[in-house]
Amino acid sequence: MSASLLGGKSRALPLSHGAKDAFVRVRKRDLEKLTTEVMQLREFLPRVLNGDLIKMLHKAQAAQTMKEHLVQEQEQLQQQCLHLQARLDAVQTECQKEREEKLLLREQLWQSGTQLQQQADFCSGLGSATCSLLWSSSAREHTVSQWLADGKLQSFLSVAAQTLESFVRSLDEDVKTQTEDHTSQEHQFVLALAGTITNIAAVTCGRDFLSSSAHVLLDTLMKLLELMKPGVFPKLKVLMLMALYNVSISVKGLKYISENPGLLPLIWTLLDDGDWEVCLHTLRLLQSVLLEEDVLLLLGSSLLDPDLQARVSRLTTTVQPSLRLAAQQTLEDLQSFQQQYIL
Template sequence: MAHQQDIQHLSKDAMELATEVKSNLKELMNEWHQLQGDISKGSLVKPGYVQIKKTDIERLQVEALQMKEFLPKVINQSTIQSIKELDKCQQELEESAKSLTESQQEVEHWKSRCQTAKADQDTERQEMLSLKADLSAAHQQLSQQSEYCAKMGAACCTLLWRVSQQQDTIAPLLVGSQMESFLQLVCHTLDSFLATFQGDEDEDEPGLKEDSEEVQFVMALCGIITNIAASADGREFLSCQKSGQAAIVCLTSILSQTPGKLSDKLKNLALMALYNVSINQKGLKHLSSLQGIVALLTWLITVETAPENRLHTLLLLQSLITDPSNASLLHEANEQLSFDVLDKLSKDRNSEIREVAYDIIHDLRPIRTEL
């Protein structure tokens, strides 16, 4: 009985052990399957860890000891200095690269400005070409208008010159304010003519040909003034009005500034006009007040070759020095006009020149006798 109880007790223990073994086997199989799954998935190693062989670790330790032993021998003060210099070079290289970048940016900026300037220059060049074309067209139009005005002025003034030769036409011309405007036009035209051609001695110049419109226009103007001065009313007008006195000054400018050999006719017209003005007492007074008038006439006497110009110069000088109200002109003529010149003129082929020269010598004789 006791034996049977022992057997039952052992059987119970065996069953419990078998159950426990079975349970452990089941857990072991589950772990094995899980391990196989982890191996197949590569997740056997926990995250953040790496598997390294022990031999590799030992070799790494040996190499570290060797590096620790040999490193002080390799890295000395020179190496450290080289490393510092290398760092400095690296820094300088970075600064150079930065400076190069800035320079490239500046170059691009100036390239952009240069392209803009070139574009502006091209635009301005086109505008300049357009302006030059417009200027050329305007110059051509102005030349045509100037030529037309010169032709019209020459034609009108030539006709007026012919009309004014009649003494009875002078008085109607002086009525109203148109004559003053005309005299102002004469002064402006003469001044412009003298300023344009002064010092031009070539008689073959296109603007100085005797048959040119400009010369014909100027000669007609001087001829009209000469005809006006030939009448008593005209002399009075020229001597009293400011516009007439200005015209007288312009006529004296012709004597000293008219260019070229074609000036003989212009000078002749101016001298005749001035001589006619000197017949009027007011005109004579105005002429006497002009600075250097005697010096101008004495110079003309010595340089003029045209007989008519010599004659009218002598007549005008005689009118000035015989003015009793201005004896200084007589003394001035005596100082500037040599006796040899007068003596030569007194023997000239032209009888009128001889007569006037002899009269001037006679007028100057009392002063020279006193001296």
């Protein structure tokens, strides 16, 4: 009687110890049931594993890929960071080196500036003392004659003209008007130069030399007088005007000065300078012009300008006796010339 009929379960036969393949005895109905269950699992498993789960799996895979990519990028960034840190350290070291060099250069510059100022002060003192001696010596006619004989006067006058121009152009009129220090070595140096030129022009041989061979100097003096504003360094203006007046004593010198188109405008400006000595020596230069007939013919109607007479006329009421007298004499000369010119 079989096991199924007896209601019992089938039993698997024991495996033989020597068999190469293992076999199991299963009832046909159980095998079919198992097959059906497997087919059902294959059919319904995708439905169980829904789309969200699949998406999550895909995202997990993408996240893993991204993680690997980020790890690589992080490693690259770390390498770049190390490289940049090395460069930063090098640049900071270089910066510190440059900062130290700049501090050293600044210290050297300060020392050089101090030394330069000391040298400038020394040169100003030496120039002031030397030119003061020249100024004093030039008061002697024999000295000027000797300078001319030595042939060194031309180079001295050239240097003097350049020095005067450099000084005048460096003036800050707005400040100097209030704070001039005529006792400073620089001012004394410049005054001594101008005074020496004035003394040279006061000597006949020196005046003739200036009239014929120092036209650049004469042009420079007139240009500087034009550049200097009213009230600025009147002592220097007076010396330059005296030099021009001394040159004008020579007919040749007066003719050259008068040919300068800026002469009369300069005279008009200086008559309103405000310093009485500047006005006085300006009038004397104008008087020298009015005394020479050839110059009067050259200037002609320019001397008849009512503004010129008005400026001279205002000075006739000044409280300074010498200035008032010079203004009266000049006004008479202008009126006399006007009458002659009209006739």
